[in-house]
Amino acid sequence: MPHKFLRAFENSPLRYPGGKAQRALRLLRFADQSRKHYVEPFAGGLSVLLKARRERLFKTYSANDVDSDLINFWIVLRDRPNELVKILWDCYRRHGAGDDDLFLKSKENLNSDNDVVRAVALFIVNRWTPKGDLRGGMLRTEKRRSGISPMILDRLPLFSELLSGVKITNLDYHDMDIPRNSFAFIDPPYENIGTHFYQHKVDLNEFSDWVKYLNCSWLTTLNDSPFTNKLFSDFDRIAEPMKYPAVINPKFGSYQRRDGTELVIMNYHRPSRDAFLRSFGWSLRKSHPSSKAS
Numbered sequence: 702m703p704h705k706f707l708r709a710f711e712n713s714p715l716r717y718p719g720g721k722a723q724r725a726l727r728l729l730r731f732a733d734q735s736r737k738h739y740v741e742p743f744a745g746g747l748s749v750l751l752k753a754r755r756e757r758l759f760k761t762y763s764a765n766d767v768d769s770d771l772i773n774f775w776i777v778l779r780d781r782p783n784e785l786v787k788i789l790w791d792c793y794r795r796h797g798a799g800d801d802d803l804f805l806k807s808k809e810n811l812n813s814d815n816d817v818v819r820a821v822a823l824f825i826v827n828r829w830t831p832k833g834d835l836r837g838g839m840l841r842t843e844k845r846r847s848g849i850s851p852m853i854l855d856r857l858p859l860f861s862e863l864l865s866g867v868k869i870t871n872l873d874y875h876d877m878d879i880p881r882n883s884f885a886f887i888d889p890p891y892e893n894i895g896t897h898f899y900q901h902k903v904d905l906n907e908f909s910d911w912v913k914y915l916n917c918s919w920l921t922t923l924n925d926s927p928f929t930n931k932l933f934s935d936f937d938r939i940a941e942p943m944k945y946p947a948v949i950n951p952k953f954g955s956y957q958r959r960d961g962t963e964l965v966i967m968n969y970h971r972p973s974r975d976a977f978l979r980s981f982g983w984s985l986r987k988s989h990p991s992s993k994a995s
């Protein structure tokens with residue numbers, strides 16, 4: 702089995718806070734694969750879409766995120782991979798896996814008017830900050846720098862191929878077009894996530910009203926809290942055990958894992974659901990009618 706870093710990179714070129722890179726395949730086991738169209742309104746690192754594409758689970762795909770720099774990266778990777786990869790190889794020849802000069806220059810280039818330069822900058826900053834920030838506060842410690850490497854650069858064209866034909870939009874989730882015959886994988890920012898990682902927060906009360914009225918099959922992932930359980934108490938909720946990285950020392954970017962759970966909720970009947978739950982060791986909280994969370 703590949704090391705967890707390689708497993709994550711297999712599913713997304715970006716290191717994404719809250720990303721599902723290591724869990725993509727398991728989550729897709731619960732997808733409604735009878736649908737033709739796959740939709741992801743909160744794209745982030747796109748790890749689940751890229752995995753679904755690799756497994757050829759759906760016919761057509763759409764991705765959306767409100768973050769314009771992130772969407773610019775995905776569009777450049779889809780449409781101009783040669784330009785993107787050429788500049789990154791030049792950076793690698795001049796700076797190796799990366800150094801402080803490259804990092805600082807890239808932070809400046811996040812404001813460039815040139816889409817390819819901006820995409821290169823986002824990629825470098827993302828690969829160089831401890832938790833995969835997009836606009837990057839700090840540099841990874843010497844020991845933890847994986848930055849850019851020939852293996853990573855060689856794989857970018859592969860991700861570009863996986864994105865070909867994917868419709869990519871830069872909208873608020875409310876405005877995304879979600880066709881009836883879709884399966885939507887919906888991964889909003891979790892409760893109490895500040896604007897440090899993502900530029901935008903989501904009001905979960907408003908989100909639950911929106912998602913419950915969608916006219917398609919959907920699966921959403923949420924943090925496990927009394928509030929989110931109450932918000933979705935009218936649905937069965939899968940509790941997925943999780944190892945979270947917890948910051949010990951932000952200055953040096955070191956982390957310690959801690960245990961937790963996350964919720965997986967869907968609005969359709971998945972025939973082998975209980976067999977998958979048993980094989981993964983995940984548990985189920987049955988729905989019960991309740992009042993709305995306050």
Ligand SMILES: C[S@@+](CC[C@H](N)C(=O)[O-])C[C@H]1O[C@@H](n2cnc3c(N)ncnc32)[C@H](O)[C@@H]1O
Binds near residue numbers: 721
């Ligand atoms: C948890 S991340 C998604 C992670 C992704 N599933 C992955 O595996 O990498 C949440 C994403 O929602 C986006 N977002 C936040 N508010 C949004 C909004 N109002 N509309 C659309 N996207 C939004 C953020 O920019 C962020 O990329």
